[in-house]
Amino acid sequence: MTETATIERLKDIIADELDARIDRADIALDTPLFEGGLGLDSVVLVELISLVEQAFDIRFSDDELLPESFRSVRVLADVIEAKAAS
Amino acid sequence: MDSTWIAPRAGADAVLADGDQVLPHAQLRAGFAEFDRRFGAAGVVAGDGLVLAVVNSLATAWTLLYLLERGYDTVLLPSAAADDPVARPAFCRWLLTPRTTDDPVTPETAVRIAPNPQYWPGSALEAGAPRLMLRTSGSTGAPKLVAHTHRALRSNALRCVERFALTSADRAALPVPIHHMFGLGAGLLPAVVAGASVDLQQDANLLRFIARERAFDPSIAFMTPAFATTLLATRRGTRPYRLTVTAGDRFQADRLARYEAAFGAVIQLYGSTEQGAVAAAAAELPLPVRCRTVGSAMAGVELRVAAPVGEVGALSCRRDDGFMGYLDLQGRRLPSGHDAAGWWPTNDFARLDPSGHLEVLGRSDHSVNRDGLLVFFAEVERVIETLDSVASVAVTAEREEGPRGRRLIACCVAAADADPSPARIRAHCFDRLPPRAVPDEIHLIERLPLLANGKIDRLRLQAIYRGNTPGDDP
Numbered sequence: 001m002t003e004t005a006t007i008e009r010l011k012d013i014i015a016d017e018l019d020a021r022i023d024r025a026d027i028a029l030d031t032p033l034f035e036g037g038l039g040l041d042s043v044v045l046v047e048l049i050s051l052v053e054q055a056f057d058i059r060f061s062d063d064e065l066l067p068e069s070f071r072s073v074r075v076l077a078d079v080i081e082a083k084a085a086s
Numbered sequence: 087m088d089s090t091w092i093a094p095r096a097g098a099d100a101v102l103a104d105g106d107q108v109l110p111h112a113q114l115r116a117g118f119a120e121f122d123r124r125f126g127a128a129g130v131v132a133g134d135g136l137v138l139a140v141v142n143s144l145a146t147a148w149t150l151l152y153l154l155e156r157g158y159d160t161v162l163l164p165s166a167a168a169d170d171p172v173a174r175p176a177f178c179r180w181l182l183t184p185r186t187t188d189d190p191v192t193p194e195t196a197v198r199i200a201p202n203p204q205y206w207p208g209s210a211l212e213a214g215a216p217r218l219m220l221r222t223s224g225s226t227g228a229p230k231l232v233a234h235t236h237r238a239l240r241s242n243a244l245r246c247v248e249r250f251a252l253t254s255a256d257r258a259a260l261p262v263p264i265h266h267m268f269g270l271g272a273g274l275l276p277a278v279v280a281g282a283s284v285d286l287q288q289d290a291n292l293l294r295f296i297a298r299e300r301a302f303d304p305s306i307a308f309m310t311p312a313f314a315t316t317l318l319a320t321r322r323g324t325r326p327y328r329l330t331v332t333a334g335d336r337f338q339a340d341r342l343a344r345y346e347a348a349f350g351a352v353i354q355l356y357g358s359t360e361q362g363a364v365a366a367a368a369a370e371l372p373l374p375v376r377c378r379t380v381g382s383a384m385a386g387v388e389l390r391v392a393a394p395v396g397e398v399g400a401l402s403c404r405r406d407d408g409f410m411g412y413l414d415l416q417g418r419r420l421p422s423g424h425d426a427a428g429w430w431p432t433n434d435f436a437r438l439d440p441s442g443h444l445e446v447l448g449r450s451d452h453s454v455n456r457d458g459l460l461v462f463f464a465e466v467e468r469v470i471e472t473l474d475s476v477a478s479v480a481v482t483a484e485r486e487e488g489p490r491g492r493r494l495i496a497c498c499v500a501a502a503d504a505d506p507s508p509a510r511i512r513a514h515c516f517d518r519l520p521p522r523a524v525p526d527e528i529h530l531i532e533r534l535p536l537l538a539n540g541k542i543d544r545l546r547l548q549a550i551y552r553g554n555t556p557g558d559d560p
C-alpha cells in the first residue's frame with residue numbers, strides 16, 4: 001500500500017466508519033485529530049484505534065499508544081506503514 | 087486539625103504537576119506571599135467575590151489553593167463558561183484567568199486578575215464564612231450555584247483521605263475536571279491535604295492518560311466508568327494501581343471486575359455537587375460488594391432509603407457539614423431543598439443492604455411505573471448486561487402507554503463478533519425479571535450516545551432507535 005493509499009483509507013475510516021459526523025473535506029493531512037481539529041473524544045478514539053487495527057491488520061502495543069502517533073492523519077499513516085513494514 | 091490546605095508536613099517529594107510543569111508543595115506554599123502582593127496591588131480586598139476560570143492546570147490549582155488558604159469567596163466556572171458574560175456571577179468583583187502560555191508558572195504569571203465586567207455593586211453575598219461555589223445546571227435550565235463553606239469542603243476532603251487511605255506517598259492521576267465536585271472534592275483537595283502528589287490532566291483521553299502515566303507514575307486514579315472502559319478496551323498490558331476511584335455513573339459489574347484484574351482495586355464513589363462525597367467503598371471490601379454497591383456512607387453522612395432494608399426506595403442524605411444552599415448569579419439565596427430535619431432528597435433510588443452498603447439504582451427519572459409498581463431502568467440493564475452477547479445496554483421509556491404502563495425500550499449494543507437476537511434478549515429478561523420489567527421492545531444499535539460527561543444521552547438514544555426498525559415488537 002502506498003502512502004497515499006494509507007492516507008486515503010484512513011480518511012475513509014474517519015469520515016465514513018467513525019461515529020463522529022466528520023466530513024471528508026474537513027480532514028487535511030495535518031489537521032489535529034483532537035482539540036483544535038477534528039475534536040475526536042475518548043470514546044471515538046477507542047473506535048478509531050480498533051478500526052485502524054482491523055483495516056491494516058496491525059495491533060498497537062501499550063508502548064505504541066502515544067498521543068504523538070495520533071496527532072494527524074499524516075503522522076498516523078506513517079506510524080501504520082512503519083508498523084506494517086516491521 | 088491543621089487549618090491550612092497544603093500541609094507544612096507534606097512529604098518532601100510531594101508535587102503538583104500538569105504535564106508542562108512540576109512544582110513541589112513547599113514551593114506552592116512559599117508562593118502564597120507573592121500572590122498576596124499581586125492581589126493587593128490589583129486592588130482585591132477581603133470580602134470580594136472572585137470568579138476563577140478553571141482548567142486542569144497547575145496555574146489553576148495553585149490559584150485555587152491560594153484562594154482557599156486566604157478565605158476568599160470563590161466561584162469556579164469551567165473556562166468556557168467563564169468566557170461567557172451571561173454565566174458570570176454579578177456578585178463577583180474579579181475575574182481570574184489562569185495563564186495558558188508555556189512560560190513557567192510563577193505567582194507572577196499564574197493568573198490574570200481583571201475586574202469582572204458583569205460585576206454589579208448592588209448584588210452581594212450575605213456576609214459569612216468563606217464559601218466556594220460550583221455551578222450546577224439543574225434539570226430545568228437556569229444555572230445556579232451550589233455554595234459550600236471552605237470548612238465543609240475541608241471536612242469532605244479529610245473524609246475522602248480516610249476512605250481512600252491516601253498518604254503522602256500517593257500519586258494521584260486526575261483526568262476528571264476540577265470544576266466538578268468529583269475532581270475537586272474527591273480528587274484534588276483530598277490529595278493535597280494528604281500531602282500526596284497530583285497530576286492534573288486537561289482534555290484527557292486514553293492516549294494522553296497513558297503518556298502521563300509513564301511520566302508521572304501514579305498510584306491512584308480518579309475517572310468515570312466510561313473513561314475506565316476506554317482504557318479496558320484499548321490497553322493490552324496490565325498496570326496495577328493501588329486504587330482507582332470511579333464516580334459519575336454506575337460501573338458495569340463485569341467491566342469493573344475485568345478492569346480490576348488489569349489495573350488494580352476499584353471503588354465506586356457516590357456523591358453530588360451539593361453533597362460532596364456521600365458514600366464510597368473501601369478497597370478492602372470483597373469484589374462482589376464493590377461491584378454492586380458504592381460502599382457505606384462517609385463519616386458524618388447519614389443515609390435514608392424510604393423503604394425497608396433490602397428494598398428500593400427514594401434516597402435522602404443528611405450531613406453534619408452539608409452545603410449551604412443554592413445561589414443565583416446575583417448572589418440571592420434559593421431554596422436548598424433540605425427538609426426541616428436537614429434531610430436532602432438526592433432524586434436517586436437506592437437500596438441499603440443489612441451491612442449498610444448502598445446500591446444506587448439510578449435517578450428517580452430513570453424509572454417508570456408499570457403494573458402499579460416502579461421499574462428501574464438500571465435493574466433491567468443489569469439483567470441484560472449479564473448476556474455475553476451484549477456489550478452495553480440502556481433502557482428508557484416511551485411517553486406512550488402499553489398494556490403495563492409506559493412502554494419500556496432496551497437499546498443494546500452487540501458484543502464484538504456476537505449477533506444477539508432481540509427475541510433471545512427478551513427471553514433472557516422473561517426468565518429473570520417480573521413481567522412488568524421486561525422491555526416491550528429491544529433495539530440493536532451501533533453504540534450508546536454519550537454526553538460530554540460520559541453519561542448516557544437518553545434523549546439522543548430515543549432519536550436513534552426511533553430511526554431504526556423496531557427489533558422485536560410484541
